[in-house]
Amino acid sequence: QLQLQESGPGLVRPSETLSLTCKISGGSIDSHYYWGWVRQSPGRGLEWIANIYYGGNTHYNPSLKSRVTISVESSENQISLHLTSVTAADTAVYYCVSAGWSLYNWFDPWGQGTLVTVSS
Amino acid sequence: EIVLTQSPGTLSLSPGERATLSCRASQTLSSNSLAWYQQKSGQAPRLLIYGASGRATGIPDRFSGSGSGTDFTLTINRLEPEDFAVYYCQHYGSSPRTFGQGTKVDFK
Numbered sequence: 001q002l003q004l005q006e007s008g009p010g011l012v013r014p015s016e017t018l019s020l021t022c023k024i025s026g027g028s029i030d031s032h033y034y035w036g037w038v039r040q041s042p043g044r045g046l047e048w049i050a051n052i053y054y055g056g057n058t059h060y061n062p063s064l065k066s067r068v069t070i071s072v073e074s075s076e077n078q079i080s081l082h083l084t085s086v087t088a089a090d091t092a093v094y095y096c097v098s099a100g101w102s103l104y105n106w107f108d109p110w111g112q113g114t115l116v117t118v119s120s
Numbered sequence: 121e122i123v124l125t126q127s128p129g130t131l132s133l134s135p136g137e138r139a140t141l142s143c144r145a146s147q148t149l150s151s152n153s154l155a156w157y158q159q160k161s162g163q164a165p166r167l168l169i170y171g172a173s174g175r176a177t178g179i180p181d182r183f184s185g186s187g188s189g190t191d192f193t194l195t196i197n198r199l200e201p202e203d204f205a206v207y208y209c210q211h212y213g214s215s216p217r218t219f220g221q222g223t224k225v226d227f228k
Binding site: 045046047048059060061065095104105106107108109110111112113 | 123157163166208215217218219
C-alpha cells in the first residue's frame with residue numbers, strides 16, 4: 001500500500017525558503033509516474049502547488065511558479081518542495097500526493113500533511 | 121483558471137438521510153475530469169470519486185457521483201455517522217488544477 005510522509009521545519013521566518021520532503025513507501029517512485037504538492041489554509045482553501053514526473057518534468061501553478069521548485073530524488077524514493085520568499089500567506093498544511101500515471105490525474109493517496117507556519 | 125463553486129456551504133442532516141452536494145464549474149470540464157474528496161477533522165483529504173462517477177477503491181457504494189460539462193453532483197445515500205465531514209470537488213483536466221471551497225455535512 002502506497003504511503004507518503006511529509007517532513008520539514010514547522011516554523012519558517014518571513015522572506016526565507018520553505019523546504020519540505022516527501023518520503024514514499026510501499027512503492028517505487030517510478031511506479032506511479034506523477035507526484036505533487038497541495039497546500040491547505042483557512043484563507044485559501046485547498047491549493048495545488050506543483051506536479052512532477054518521476055523523470056523530472058515539472059508543472060507548476062502559475063500563481064506560485066516564480067517561487068516554487070519541485071524535484072525528485074529517485075535514489076531516496078522521495079520528492080522535495082522549495083518555496084522561496086515566504087510570507088504569512090504561505091502558512092498552511094502542506095500535503096504530498098500521488099498523481100497517478102498521466103499528466104492530468106486525480107490525487108490518491110495523500111500524505112498526512114505537515115503544518116508550516118511562517119512567522120518571525 | 122477554472123473556478124469550482126460548491127453548494128450548499130453546509131448541509132445539516134441526520135443519519136440515514138440522503139445528502140446531495142453540488143459542484144459547478146466556470147467552464148466545461150474536459151473528459152469529465154472531476155474528483156470528489158472527503159476530509160475529516162485533522163485528516164488529509166481522501167479520494168472518493170474520479171472521472172465524475174468512478175468510485176475509488178474501497179469506497180462504499182452509498183457514495184455516487186454524476187454530472188457532466190459544468191454541473192456535477194455527489195450523492196451519499198443513507199448517511200452513516202462516519203460520513204459527516206467536509207467534501208471537496210476538484211478538477212484535474214487542465215492547469216491549474218483547482219478545488220471547490222467545500223461543503224460541510226453536519227448533524228442536524
